[in-house]
Amino acid sequence: MMRWLVTGCSTGFGREIARAALEDGHQVLVTARRADAVTDLVDEFPNLAVAAALNVTDPDQIAAAVRAAEEAFGGVDVLVNNAGHGYLSAVEEGEDAEVRKLFDVNYFGSVDMMKAVLPAMRARGSGHIVNISSMTGLVANPPNAYYSSTKFALEAVSEALSAEVAPLGIKVTLIEPGAFRTDWASRSMKESGAPITEYADVAARKDLIKQFADHLPGDPRKVAEAVLMVTKLDEPPLRLLLGRDVLKAMRDKIAALSASIDQWEAVTKDVNFPS
Numbered sequence: 538m539m540r541w542l543v544t545g546c547s548t549g550f551g552r553e554i555a556r557a558a559l560e561d562g563h564q565v566l567v568t569a570r571r572a573d574a575v576t577d578l579v580d581e582f583p584n585l586a587v588a589a590a591l592n593v594t595d596p597d598q599i600a601a602a603v604r605a606a607e608e609a610f611g612g613v614d615v616l617v618n619n620a621g622h623g624y625l626s627a628v629e630e631g632e633d634a635e636v637r638k639l640f641d642v643n644y645f646g647s648v649d650m651m652k653a654v655l656p657a658m659r660a661r662g663s664g665h666i667v668n669i670s671s672m673t674g675l676v677a678n679p680p681n682a683y684y685s686s687t688k689f690a691l692e693a694v695s696e697a698l699s700a701e702v703a704p705l706g707i708k709v710t711l712i713e714p715g716a717f718r719t720d721w722a723s724r725s726m727k728e729s730g731a732p733i734t735e736y737a738d739v740a741a742r743k744d745l746i747k748q749f750a751d752h753l754p755g756d757p758r759k760v761a762e763a764v765l766m767v768t769k770l771d772e773p774p775l776r777l778l779l780g781r782d783v784l785k786a787m788r789d790k791i792a793a794l795s796a797s798i799d800q801w802e803a804v805t806k807d808v809n810f811p812s
């Protein structure tokens with residue numbers, strides 16, 4: 538039995554991950570901005586689940602959630618950073634307040650959660666941090682420039698953290714879902730309120746995302762099962778791609794990047810002082 542803390546459990550990946558862990562017999566602090574949004578999981582798993590209100594932009598609520606896990610279970614073995622939302626916008630259309638709010642939730646919220654659980658994980662010499670990233674954290678396209686930026690940042694801090702804490706017995710995994718049938722593209726999606734007519738192609742991409750929100754190919758339950766699986770591995774991957782779309786996108790990006798490196802290799806090498 539492991540002790541989990543999962544953020545953003547009201548719907549989508551967070552709910553499915555919490556449920557999968559509970560069904561597997563683990564103790565889970567299930568969190569959402571409103572605790573009453575997850576009390577049904579506590580009712581269903583009264584001996585394993587504890588609900589807590591958690592807005593990951595609120596330092597007091599972060600501290601209280603970690604304290605609740607320690608009081609209920611004795612600590613946190615697995616942190617799953619899932620809370621977040623999308624934002625559709627051309628770069629020029631981006632509204633400063635909304636973009637900063639996006640970073641506060643998607644990036645700084647995850648960082649603050651990690652910093653809150655790391656002291657106890659260090660003391661025990663064990664723990665696993667699972668950060669829910671995205672295909673857009675690997676490949677950036679409009680209209681997800683700002684959302685991608687939050688996930689690219691999460692990729693960087695997670696990659697560095699994994700090297701920092703590996704000698705301490707702590708594991709870090711980035712989950713990279715492609716297009717999945719969650720509320721990301723519908724209920725939890727935000728978009729710029731100041732569209733610019735010249736960005737018609739970006740607007741068309743926005744419409745496509747919203748139109749297909751309920752028809753995307755990925756099954757959120759399969760993501761939950763994958764997360765459960767990696768937490769049981771002695772040597773989990775740093776990145777786990779989930780979905781045929783993200784697999785193709787990443788392979789295409791690697792091929793293009795490799796070709797560009799080869800094409801410009803002479804210029805790359807020509808900037809050093811003579812040896």
